[in-house]
Each structure stands twice: as structure tokens, then as C-alpha cells.
Amino acid sequence: MNPPARKLLGKPGALEADEERSSFETTARSDAAGLPGATPESGRAGEENEMTPPAPPPPEAGDPLGKQLVKRALFPKRAQPVQLGRFTVLKLLGQGGMGVVYACYDDQLDRKVAVKVLHREVVREQETARKRLLREAQAMARLSHPNIVAVHEVGQEGGTVYVAMEFVRGLSLDAWAHEPRSWKEVLSVYLQAGRGLAAAHKAGLVHRDFKPQNAMISDEGQVKVLDFGLARLSDEDLREEDLAGARGGSEDATPLLMRPLTRMGVILGTPAYMSPEQHLGERATAESDQFSFCVSLYQSLYGRLPFSTESFAAMRDDVVHGRVAPAPSGSPVPSRVFKALRRGMMAAPRDRFVAMTELLAALERDPGAAYRRVAALAATAVVAGVAGMAATAGDAATPQCPDAGPELAGVWDDGRAAEVRASVQKKAPGRAAELVAAIEPKLARYAATWVQLRNDACRAHAEGRQTPHMFDLRTSCLDQRRAALAATVDAFALADATNLDDMVQTVAGLPPLDTCANVEALMATLPPPGEALMRARVQQHRETLARAEVHEHTAHPRLGLQLVESVLADAEAMTYEPLLAEANLRKGSLQIRDGAPTAALQSFDDALWTAIGVGHEVVAAVTSSRRGFLLAYQLKRPEQARTELRLMSALNRKIEQDVDNYSEFLNNVGAIHAIAGDWAEAREKWEEAVRLREQHGRHETPLGIGTLFNLGAHHVNTGRHEEAVPIFHQVIDRSERVSGPNHPDGAMYEVMLAHALTSLGRPREALARMQALQTRVDRGESKVARMTALVGLARAELALDDSGSALRHFVAAQAASPASFSSAGRSWIMVAAAAAGEVPTMEKARDEALAAINENTDVRGTTYQDILLRHGRALAALGRHREALEPLEQARSALVGSENPTHVWQRGRLSLELGRLRGRLAEHEAAETELRTAVAAFEAVLPPHNLELADALLALGEFALERQRPDEAAQWLSRAESIYVTTAEPDYAPLMQARAALARVR
Structure with a gap:
């Protein structure tokens, strides 16, 4: 089963450990697994x-x-x-x-x-x-x-x-709104519904009966608009040829969506939410849906309808004349929201918003954020002027800026902290204390640092230590960071027990604040638009993109894509091309998380060439890096990615001082080299990325831990298990500090360490760690972590020849998380069942594993190769030696001619198995050839103390002993023993086997 690829919180750049050389066999915790809301x-x-x-x-x-x-x-x-x-x-x-x-x-x-x-x-x-x-x-x-x-x-x-x-599993919006909700939560949910209506309007459809009962919020927080039963094509979507057909043909020949459902004057819809034109029996339009949406949102925000409820006649009169009830006094809902709703409920359709997207933008827009920098700039200018006057008068008073703490009101304050604690307690009561301890202090520190940096920026400007342009750049950066913080806190309302661990890592991976104080980095950014309103508009969109990035990391890529599309829909703002490049970069990253790599490539192409054209160095560099990883990893085109390494390197050289983005580039280049089989280059890049992060204190972040994990996995994948062990110890320690002791990734890291230990001949040490891990994850709620631990436990037991226990634990792993248990996992069941003599179980697992192989399977890939290798081993364990030759020969034939070291290593494994089988079949000459081929392959690509090389030497020594060639046997067996003793436990079975054979020689 494929080991989990480290997705690095949504940023491409992590590489999964190779199938056979990874001790855990589990699929990645996918943040884009399935459509939110579809259950x-x-x-x-x-x-x-x-x-x-x-x-x-x-x-x-x-x-x-x-x-x-x-x-x-x-x-x-x-x-x-x-x-x-x-x-x-x-x-x-x-x-x-x-x-x-x-x-x-x-x-x-x-x-x-x-x-x-x-x-x-x-x-x-x-x-x-x-x-x-x-x-x-x-x-x-x-x-x-x-x-x-x-x-x-x-x-x-x-x-x-x-x-x-x-x-859809969930609640209708009217039922959902019955529970106490903050106005921000209500608005966020209705914005999703509004985007559904906007999409319908874009497709030429009008709903005509939108109301809270006709939308649902799933258990995952995804809103779905239902019941288009009264919908019809909008007038704008009726092409002339369609209309001509409708006029000239019979009704039955006319598409149903283009037939009038009722004669003019017949009222359709639900009266409380109907627009004036619907009450008057006129044709419903997209503006009618806008009206109904505003009525619904008003009701959910304020707890009452916006029109009279004394009688139908009174309500209808209010609706037709546009008499909207004012917001209740003392309501926490901002007046800007009420103003947008009131415009959306104007009596005349022409007085409402031009489109649903414009209404949604007005509801999302926070004018205060756009003008806070301007106000602060004006305030500091006044302070600076007063300071100059005071200095002239000999006054020694020091000018002061107002504290920026209130700017985080409603973003992160005592009330928001209480909401987060309550949300975590409700969704994961058993782990609430642990999760809150991992989340709340980090959010508090981030908020405190933000306030400090905002105050520092104000004071530096007031004291004349920075220019107005630099002040604007700093505050613009900080506003985007505040948007990311706000979106992260808001995301707890959408999180459930299964992705609260994602939230822990999202909090730990919030965009760095020190960038906003880095003068060199800020000066390297492109100047904002010259016109003030356009500048504020671009800033607003950048804050929206910051919120979209949070959704990228919290398993809600669709929500992030909706935000990006709302930015791209602003045609005027898109004339500022740096913003266009930023939006397409974010879109591509989200599409990767959403499982749409081909679409992501197009978005990255658009972002890359736009960024290069306007000199947006950071976006060009980051896009080229992620695009290269996408080509090599998701799209399986490593050679194309390698041809673009020079361009990637040239673009990223310009941002070497940007630690996070440049280390991501090094990480992704390492992945490209690893996939292409350039082991030395991959190792060099990953080591450089790790050093860079450690030098700048960015190693204890999800991305820093992911890069270190990649380096450890690379050592495993290249047979350097001694080097992998200390790295995985570091990964585990750092992960516990960043994400807590029970994060699901911790199980993956532990299992990788156990595999490295087993590969060093220390299966008892690995077993002890796996038993402790199983006890720990059994107390948790993650099914994937439980499955991962059980697989690691079973692998250790199999290494100790306890096939019965291994089989039970492999089967238990499959039962723990069937959806995450892949065909490769079934191939391990096949091996364990064969070793335990459970033939029916072996054959069932074999059939299920082989079913994964089809015409689209990469025959040189790990899935194909390892399933066939384990099939051969299982048949051999059952004594069906002649039958076992076929899958092994089939696997090796796919690797002939390749000089990729991974393929050379795999050929060595297959030759070792074939040599053992040929010997049991008394095909002595063929057996010796295969065993010598295995030794040569291992010596070519593996370090000299690798235990697989020792296994091949042991097999050759035993073969020579059986053929009455004791001197030759002693040479092979002595080499094998010398390798085993370097790292293996004293009672390691192959070591005992080598010593027994040497005793026979002597």
C-alpha cells in the first residue's frame, strides 16, 4: 500500500517514501478527499x-x-x-x-x-x-x-x-440558524450559498425559490443549494436559434427549461421570500434570487423577517414598496452588511446589485481594512508634525502611536479564544485539552507579535525612520497576515473531529510575520497601483487570497477556490497584473489540493508567464517551483521537470533571502531529482533546505518538519538506514512540539523509524516502539493513525517470523480504515497469510491486490513492482516454487535496460528471490547467476553495510557450501556476517544463520 506523501499543508514539495523501503503502508491523509458535503x-x-x-x-x-x-x-x-x-x-x-x-x-x-x-x-x-x-x-x-x-x-x-x-448529511439553513451563531459564522455560511446561486446565474439559470429551507449545510461545513424545481433559463441564455425553435415548433419539441412554466400573472415561490416582481406576477430574474437571498440572510442574522408579519397583505405591501425593517438596535452585525442587504431588497430590480457576485463582494468587503492604513498614515503624519513643532519649541515629549491591539477585535481576542476552546471541546472532547494547548498559545503569540509589529511600524513612521511608501508596504503585509489569522480562527467553525489536526498544523504554519518587517524583502515587491481606490481594491483582494490560502491548508480547497474565483471575477482589478499572477498561483495550489493536477498546471502557466512579464519575482519563483513539482510528482513527467530546472533555479536565485519560499524551492528540486533517480542531487538539495531552515529558526514549522521527513525518507529509499534513524528521531521530537504528541502524522513518523530499525536488523526494538505506538493511537480518534500503527506492528512481527500475529494485525489495519488501505496493503496480507499457511486468505488478498493492476499502471512503479514481488514471495512460502517464478520474471522484465538506481535496486531484489527459487528447484547454474547478479546490483547502488547486500552474500555463501566449495563459501559468509554485526541485534535471525553456516564451513 502506498505510503503517505507529505503534502506539506497544501504546498507541493513532499515526496513519499518508496513502497518496499517504507515500513508503513498507508495512504495520505488527503485534504481534498472527496467533495465536502457529499456523503x-x-x-x-x-x-x-x-x-x-x-x-x-x-x-x-x-x-x-x-x-x-x-x-x-x-x-x-x-x-x-x-x-x-x-x-x-x-x-x-x-x-x-x-x-x-x-x-x-x-x-x-x-x-x-x-x-x-x-x-x-x-x-x-x-x-x-x-x-x-x-x-x-x-x-x-x-x-x-x-x-x-x-x-x-x-x-x-x-x-x-x-x-x-x-x-447530503447535514441541516437545512433554517434549522442550522436556530442554534446560537455569531454573525460572522452566519455570513460565512450564506456566502457559500450565494456562490451557488451566482454559479447558477452564470449558467443562465434562475432559482426562483431560494429560502433557508432550500439550502443545506453538510456536517463538513459545505453549503449546498437545493430545489431548482422552479428554475428556468434566464432570458439572456435563450439564444436566437432556441427562441426560433420555441416559436416555430410544438411545445413538446421545445426544451423544458425554455418553456414558460406558468402564464404571466401566476405567482410561484414562497411568499415570505419572494421578490416584488414575483408578488406582482412578473417574470423572475437573477435579481429576484438576489432579493430572496437577502431576505433569507437578514432573517438568519437578525432573527426576524425584514417585512411585516402581521398579515400576508401587510407583508406584500412592504415587499412591493421596498420597506425594509431597520436592523435591531444593539445588533453586532456591521452597518455595512445591513446596507448591502437593504440594497439587495430594493423594490425595483434595477436598483439592486448588478449581479450576485457584486452583492457577495459587498458583503465580504470590510472598508475599514482598506482605509486603516490610510488613517494610520494620516495619524502618524500629524504626530510627526506635532513632534516637529514640539522640538522647535524645545519640548522633549516623545510622540506616541495608538496601540494596535483593538485592530484585532473580533479576529483574536478573549471572545474568539473562548469560541475556539468551545468548538474544540464540542468536536473532540477526549482530546480538547491537548488540542487547545497546541493551538491557543500559538494564536496568542501570533496576535501579540502582529500588534507589536503594527505598533513598531507606526512609531518608525512617526519618528521619521521610514518613508510613507515603506509604511504602506509594512501595513499592507500586516493586513494580509491579519486576514490569514482571521480566516484561521474562523475555520474552527468548519472543522470537525477528523480535521482538527489539520487546524493544529495550519496554526503552526501561519505565514511568517517577520517578512512584514524585512525592509529588503518589502522593497523588492512591485509598487501598488497609483490610483487610491484601485490600490485599496487590490489590497482587499490580496487579503481574500490570504484567506483562500488558509482553506488550502484546512482540507477545504473548494472554499478557497471560490474565494479565488471571486477575485478573478473582478475584471478591472485584474488589469493590475501582479494581482492576476498572485490569484492564479493560489488557484493552482488549491487545485492540487482539490485533486485537479491538469487544471493546476494551466493555472501555474498563467501565473508564471504573467509574473515573468511584469517582473513579479516572488510569484515567478514560487510558481516555477510548484509547477516543477507538479510535473514530476502528480503528473508523472519528471524528465520534463528536469529540463526546466535551469529556469526554476534562475528565478529562485532572485529570492534566496526569502527563507520559506527558497527552502520550498530546494525541497521541490530535491523531489524532482529523487523521482528521476538522481539520488545524490536529491540528497544535496534536501540537506541544504534543512540547513537553511535551521539557520533561520524556521525548522519547527510544518513545512520544515516535512522537508526533514523527506530527507529521512530519502535515506530509507536509498538504503541509508543508519542515517535515517537519527533524522526520524528529530522529526518525531519536532512534530510533538509543533503538533502535539497524538497528531496522526506522528504515527507515520514512528512507523518510518520502525522500518529503518527493522532494515538495520533491529526488529525487536522496532516491535517495542510499535507496541507503544499502538497503545497510544488506540486512545485517539484517528482511524488512519490506528491503521498506520497496526501496519507498522505487523511488519515488525513479520520480520520476527511471527506470521500469525502479523496476519491478524494486517487484517485489523484494513478494518480500521478500509478506505485508506490500498492494494499494496493487501499484498502484505498475502505475504503474511502465506507464511501462516492460510491459503484461502492468501488467495483472496492476492486477487484483491492484483485487481489494482490495469493498463494504466506504471510497470516500473512501486505499486506494480511490489505487488508482483510479494506475490512471488507468497507463492514461495507455500512451496509453489515453479509457480512463483512467473510474477518475479514479469516484474523484472519491466525494468530491463533502466539505469535508474531505484530500478537497479529492484532488479537486485528480484534476482535474489529468483536465485533462491532456482536453487530450490535444483537449477544450480541459473541460481548462482541470479545470486551473483543480485550482489552486483546491490553493490552498485547501496551503501556497503546495507543488510539486503548481506542477505545476497548469505545466499551465495550457503549456495557455495551446498556445492562443496567451502573456501568460496567462507568468503561470502564472512562478508555477510561483518555487515550484520555492524547494526543488527545479537539474535537477529540472518546473523545467526550466517554464523551457523560459517560453523559448518569450519
């Missing part, structure tokens, strides 16, 4: 409903639960279980005026879905209702957006139309 379930009947349905209509008399109505509404004469196409109905989720929603199981794709069908008895106009359902399906199927529920399939069963949709 496929097992689909077993009787599961608890995890989707909050709309309120059902009153049940019929004598049927308090409404079950008979539901059964008749679906298929009145059919017995359970009911099928809708290929979907098995599990249970009712809810009913509305038009349809019934069921939880169903899709057996083909093994997932749970929500299926909407029509009421058959409560809907009078069957044809109209059917068209509405098809209209909803067509509308939603046109959209692919993280904030819009996905449609999987539309079908008919016995005359009943149904739509299968993404199953």
Missing part, C-alpha cells in the same frame, strides 16, 4: 436519516406517520423493497408540495442517494408537476459547483418520474 453511505436499510428534510404536510387521518400516503404516492400495489430504476428505496426523508424525497441505495456505484419523486395523489396537475420535476433535474444537471447539490440521474418507473441526487 456516500453504505445504503443499508434502517440507517438513521442524516439529511434534514423539509417539513412534511399533515398526515392523513388514521395514518399519524403518513406511511400509507407515502406508499401510495410511490407504487401503491408493489411490495417492499421498492425499486426506482436501479435504486433501492430505504426510507422516507420528507415531503413537500410537489414531491417526496427518499433515501435510496445505488448498488451499482455503492452509494447512498436522495431520490425525488412526484406525489401521485396530492398533486392535481400531473403533467405540470412532472414538467416541474424534469425542469429541476435539467436545471441542476447543467450545474457543477461545490455549493449546488449534484444530480446523478433522471428516470421513469411505471409512469413516475424521479431524480437521483447527491445525498
